[in-house]
Amino acid sequence: MESKKIKNISVDCVVFGYNTTEKTLNVLLIKRYLESPAHSEILVNDYVLTGYHVNEDETLDETATRALKELTGLSSLYKKQFKAFGDPDRLLNEKDQLWIKNEGFNSRTITVAYYFLIKTEAINLNQNKYHAKWFPVNALPELGFDHESIILEAYEDLKIKCLSEPIIFELLPNKFTINDVQDLYESILGIEIDNRNFRRKLINKKYIIPLDEKQVGVSKKPAQLYMFSKDVYEKMFKKNYLISI
Amino acid sequence: MESKKIKNISVDCVVFGYNTTEKTLNVLLIKRYLESPAHSEILVNDYVLTGYHVNEDETLDETATRALKELTGLSSLYKKQFKAFGDPDRLLNEKDQLWIKNEGFNSRTITVAYYFLIKTEAINLNQNKYHAKWFPVNALPELGFDHESIILEAYEDLKIKCLSEPIIFELLPNKFTINDVQDLYESILGIEIDNRNFRRKLINKKYIIPLDEKQVGVSKKPAQLYMFSKDVYEKMFKKNYLISI
DNA sequence: TCAAAAGTGTTTTCGGTACACCCATGC
DNA sequence: GCATGGGTGTACCGAAAACACTTTTGA
Numbered sequence A, B: 001m002e003s004k005k006i007k008n009i010s011v012d013c014v015v016f017g018y019n020t021t022e023k024t025l026n027v028l029l030i031k032r033y034l035e036s037p038a039h040s041e042i043l044v045n046d047y048v049l050t051g052y053h054v055n056e057d058e059t060l061d062e063t064a065t066r067a068l069k070e071l072t073g074l075s076s077l078y079k080k081q082f083k084a085f086g087d088p089d090r091l092l093n094e095k096d097q098l099w100i101k102n103e104g105f106n107s108r109t110i111t112v113a114y115y116f117l118i119k120t121e122a123i124n125l126n127q128n129k130y131h132a133k134w135f136p137v138n139a140l141p142e143l144g145f146d147h148e149s150i151i152l153e154a155y156e157d158l159k160i161k162c163l164s165e166p167i168i169f170e171l172l173p174n175k176f177t178i179n180d181v182q183d184l185y186e187s188i189l190g191i192e193i194d195n196r197n198f199r200r201k202l203i204n205k206k207y208i209i210p211l212d213e214k215q216v217g218v219s220k221k222p223a224q225l226y227m228f229s230k231d232v233y234e235k236m237f238k239k240n241y242l243i244s245i
Numbered sequence C: 001t002c003a004a005a006a007g008t009g010t011t012t013t014c015g016g017t018a019c020a021c022c023c024a025t026g027c
Numbered sequence D: 001g002c003a004t005g006g007g008t009g010t011a012c013c014g015a016a017a018a019c020a021c022t023t024t025t026g027a
Helices: A060-072 A094-103 A147-164 A166-171 A178-189 A195-204 A230-236 B060-072 B094-103 B147-164 B166-171 B178-189 B195-203 B230-236
Strands: A005-019 A024-035 A042-048 A050-055 A078-085 A110-118 A133-136 A208-214 A224-228 B005-019 B024-035 B042-048 B050-055 B078-085 B110-118 B133-136 B208-214 B224-228
Touching: A005 A060, A005 A147, A005 A166, A005 B005, A024 A060, A024 A094, A024 A178, A042 A094, A050 A060, A060 A078, A060 A110, A078 A147, A078 B078, A110 A147, A110 A166, A110 B110, A147 A166, A147 A178, A166 A178, A178 A195, A195 A208, B005 B060, B005 B147, B005 B166, B024 B050, B024 B060, B024 B094, B024 B178, B042 B094, B050 B060, B060 B078, B060 B110, B078 B147, B110 B147, B110 B166, B147 B166, B147 B178, B166 B178, B178 B195, B195 B208
Parallel strands: A005 A110, B005 B110
Antiparallel strands: A005 A024, A005 A050, A024 A042, A024 A133, A078 A110, A208 A224, B005 B024, B005 B050, B024 B042, B024 B133, B078 B110, B208 B224
16 A cells, blocks of 8 residues: 655655775766657756655655665665755756656655765666666766755765764775775865875774775785774764864 | 745744853743633643744745744844754644644644744843743753754754854854853853863954953953954855864 | 952873875786 | 885974963952
């Protein structure tokens, strides 16, 4: 038995992934494609975030989790609700109107936006039924609705959040090198970091645990692998009230 | 001509104010009161946040601003949208149901919550038509709906935000003493701060400007007054990427 | 003259930053 | 043996933290 959709409330999901080899922070987008009834003309052909309307009997978090499960097959990913978007004109451009009419959505819908952090290698997009595809957050394709601004706001929130919480490890494989972490920070923040200082700082954290393993299959000196221990982090975590205005 | 309300989407406003003499951080609440039809029985008698349903033709920010204007007469206050609340059961306890039935609201409403920062002395509640009243955030009265958790989440967000942005001055009079600022930080964060260190730190900020004025009407040594210059702050502001995980 | 709060300095410690070369490995 | 990226140490500086007494004022 299907739950009833709330017609004017949706959840949209910004899924971030990190490509270790390209060193780019990416967003997972799905194709939005619509032809005219006679197939003579392409009416809509762009990308959007994955999103669902909220069901009458579920929480917003549940809608978001359901959307991600449906898109990627994964659950228990890092998830953050970061903002609601509800401008009256957020779905009013021409293509969006065509799309909405076709899908039977309400044209005054507010959406509660979440972002997710995902280990890119955990999913396989080869036969994804939504034609999901990764795009660098700095080189987004044409996007429907107000999804470009949703992505940019998610990105801003992520930049701030990754400075104060160890969420960055959600984007890396379980085993990573120090330089992987540095590259990821550099990609997200768009800055350069001194390798010696960064390395010292990270190695000194007790929740960054050196493994008895090194990289394999690299054509150079293989690097030491580390893991992040959430357990240790949470045990050690102490709020500090540094007022830095 | 009245705009049409969206029946299942509202905005709730957590209004924070600071009482300089009591040194408490307060929240502005309005009375929710309902008698049985024959006036024989008090059905509902508690407090809630001020909130409105979103109109078809307005943005969420506009709804929030309208609500505050209506409640306090003030506009252009510091305002932050911090979270959407949409659990299916958030309005389902007995009193809430009575209230909702009486008001004709939809019992599955999601609300987008904002908080506002206000200089307490800027408003006069004496003949406020909503019977609005200040309550210490640490001693809240019985609250309707899920408003207690909305307030607590707003408070958490405020605690974090005030560490990294100079929003605290929104809660103080335009002219304040260094100790006022310290007291306010101590109230919000529930911590003690060393006066000498705090004073030195604050006075060294170029956007904290000493005035040619001292306190008047105090029965002790009158303290030096300062003001906060948003202009100077914004000119000096430089993002720093201190990774403190 | 007293009560009350304002205001003041120094030392230590810690973490951030700047900076350049050698090393281990696979090919 | 060489190209590639991995890995290392030191010195300086600034900010945070700890800590207790004197000063000014109004009443």
